[in-house]
Amino acid sequence: RKEVEQDPGxxxxxxxxxxxFNCTYxxxxxxxxxWYRQDCRKEPKLLMSVYSSGNEDxxxxxxxxxxxxxxxxxxxxxxxxxxxxxxxxxxxxxxYIPTFGRGTSLxxxx
Amino acid sequence: DAGVTQSPTHLxxxxxxxxxxxxxxxxxxxxxxxxxxxxxxxxxxxxQYYEKEERxxxxxxxxFSARQFPNYSSxxxxxxxxxxxxxxxxxxxxxxTEAFFGQGTRLTVV
Numbered sequence: 223r224k225e226v227e228q229d230p231g232x233x234x235x236x237x238x239x240x241x242x243f244n245c246t247y248x249x250x251x252x253x254x255x256x257w258y259r260q261d262c263r264k265e266p267k268l269l270m271s272v273y274s275s276g277n278e279d280x281x282x283x284x285x286x287x288x289x290x291x292x293x294x295x296x297x298x299x300x301x302x303x304x305x306x307x308x309x310x311x312x313x314x315x316x317x318y319i320p321t322f323g324r325g326t327s328l329x330x331x332x
Numbered sequence: 333d334a335g336v337t338q339s340p341t342h343l344x345x346x347x348x349x350x351x352x353x354x355x356x357x358x359x360x361x362x363x364x365x366x367x368x369x370x371x372x373x374x375x376x377x378x379x380q381y382y383e384k385e386e387r388x389x390x391x392x393x394x395x396f397s398a399r400q401f402p403n404y405s406s407x408x409x410x411x412x413x414x415x416x417x418x419x420x421x422x423x424x425x426x427x428x429t430e431a432f433f434g435q436g437t438r439l440t441v442v
Contacts, residue, residue, distance in 0.1 A: 226374070254429045264435070265436050266433050313429060319377055319387075322374035322376075325373075325374050
């Protein structure tokens with residue numbers, strides 16, 4: 223089983239829609255969780271860090287479920303500019319070495 | 333403030349050659365990590381350095397090596413290049429748990 227698993231998609235949604243991605247992780251010792259956004263042929267950019275049960279930043283909400291070992295990212299009122307690949311990552315305590323999933327592709331259309 | 337800078341941005345090499353990639357972290361960040369990203373996959377961890385010491389190594393062959401200098405910049409070296417080494421090589425800088433990426437070096441091996 224891979225350390226971090228994500229549905230590669232693509233998720234194809236209209237503008238204004240709400241979309242959610244899930245990401246499961248296998249290491250129960252993981253303490254830090256992250257969502258990154260990556261545009262085509264660009265570097266990943268940190269979108270949100272999740273250290274406790276969840277985090278919210280504007281239209282974006284990340285939630286952590288330690289019992290089921292998954293984190294989710296909810297995007298409300300999708301914009302065309304939200305089209306990108308969303309990578310989830312986790313780091314075990316003390317290592318500070320994020321391990322990434324393969325990413326989920328989101329396409330927001332007019 | 334300058335972010336993470338990597339050089340070169342693009343590189344074409346022939347099989348069997350050697351390559352050196354360079355990275356300067358964000359000012360004040362003492363940790364540098366290297367990742368390899370092939371198309372359609374998430375970044376795969378290669379090395380992490382902190383205060384010039386190797387802190388972690390991913391599942392890559394001995395052809396891959398790295399080092400960190402007193403000013404915290406870093407080099408990734410790859411010997412005896414294979415076609416399969418063609419990828420985007422990303423450097424990430426961190427101060428605690430959050431990693432910030434440079435724009436990457438796109439290596440093509442022909």
